[in-house]
Amino acid sequence: GAVVSQHPSWVICKSGTSVKIECRSLDFQATTMFWYRQFPKQSLMLMATSNEGSKATYEQGVEKDKFLINHASLTLSTLTVTSAHPEDSSFYICSARRGEPQHFGDGTRLSIL
Amino acid sequence: QQQVKQSPQSLIVQKGGISIINCAYENTAFDYFPWYQQFPGKGPALLIAIRPDVSEKKEGRFTISFNKSAKQFSLHIMDSQPGDSATYFCAASMLGAGNQFYFGTGTSLTVIP
Numbered sequence A: 001g002a003v004v005s006q007h008p009s010w011v012i013c014k015s016g017t018s019v020k021i022e023c024r025s026l027d028f029q030a031t032t033m034f035w036y037r038q039f040p041k042q043s044l045m046l047m048a049t050s051n052e053g054s055k056a057t058y059e060q061g062v063e064k065d066k067f068l069i070n071h072a073s074l075t076l077s078t079l080t081v082t083s084a085h086p087e088d089s090s091f092y093i094c095s096a097r098r099g100e101p102q103h104f105g106d107g108t109r110l111s112i113l
Numbered sequence B: 001q002q003q004v005k006q007s008p009q010s011l012i013v014q015k016g017g018i019s020i021i022n023c024a025y026e027n028t029a030f031d032y033f034p035w036y037q038q039f040p041g042k043g044p045a046l047l048i049a050i051r052p053d054v055s056e057k058k059e060g061r062f063t064i065s066f067n068k069s070a071k072q073f074s075l076h077i078m079d080s081q082p083g084d085s086a087t088y089f090c091a092a093s094m095l096g097a098g099n100q101f102y103f104g105t106g107t108s109l110t111v112i113p
Helices: none
Strands: A004-007 A010-013 A019-025 A032-038 A044-051 A067-073 A076-081 A090-097 A102-104 A108-112 B004-007 B010-014 B019-025 B033-038 B045-050 B056-059 B062-067 B072-077 B086-092 B107-112
Touching: A004 A090, A010 A019, A019 A032, A019 A090, A019 A108, A032 A067, A032 A076, A044 A067, A076 A090, A102 B045, B004 B086, B010 B019, B019 B033, B019 B086, B019 B107, B033 B062, B045 B056, B045 B062, B045 B072, B072 B086
Parallel strands: A010 A108, B010 B107
Antiparallel strands: A004 A019, A019 A076, A032 A044, A032 A090, A067 A076, A090 A102, A090 A108, B004 B019, B019 B072, B033 B045, B033 B086, B056 B062, B062 B072, B086 B107
């Protein structure tokens, strides 16, 4: 089946630093990639939708200057959490889609100290 | 506004029993309904999906029942096993790579031996 690789799986960093998370579709070209945030025991909250070569579309309430998304190619999207603070600590998950269905990465656990 | 409503929030089933999770939606434009399974610390994985032109789809022990007129769909897990213990999310979407998935709130399933 389709594989989406997300890296790193876990990152701990100090408050004020920026963190980059990579999402790669390994065996297919994804026309669209999505970034989600998930709090413990809650559903996935869509942060943004990105299409290759164009600017990401952010959901209401998501700061685009805080969460920078770059969709450089049909197989790679990155999420950069800029000037991260403890409240940004969360589980971030990417997904990739070309037609149906949507395939998810294994998530990145981000902990800001 | 929650586009997809899911119940129950949690479910405990004996090994060998049937687990049933229900979802309801409002937008009649939705035409793709997947179920995802998520284990702790992992991203969601596609379990089974259905389109509204059929009323039921079965894959192994997993069955989706779909009621278009009632705008409801459900996941049935037959012969539930402890390894099925996970969180299950239903979702709904409109066909088209750029269209987002609307997820239910999730059901935490525990199968006790």
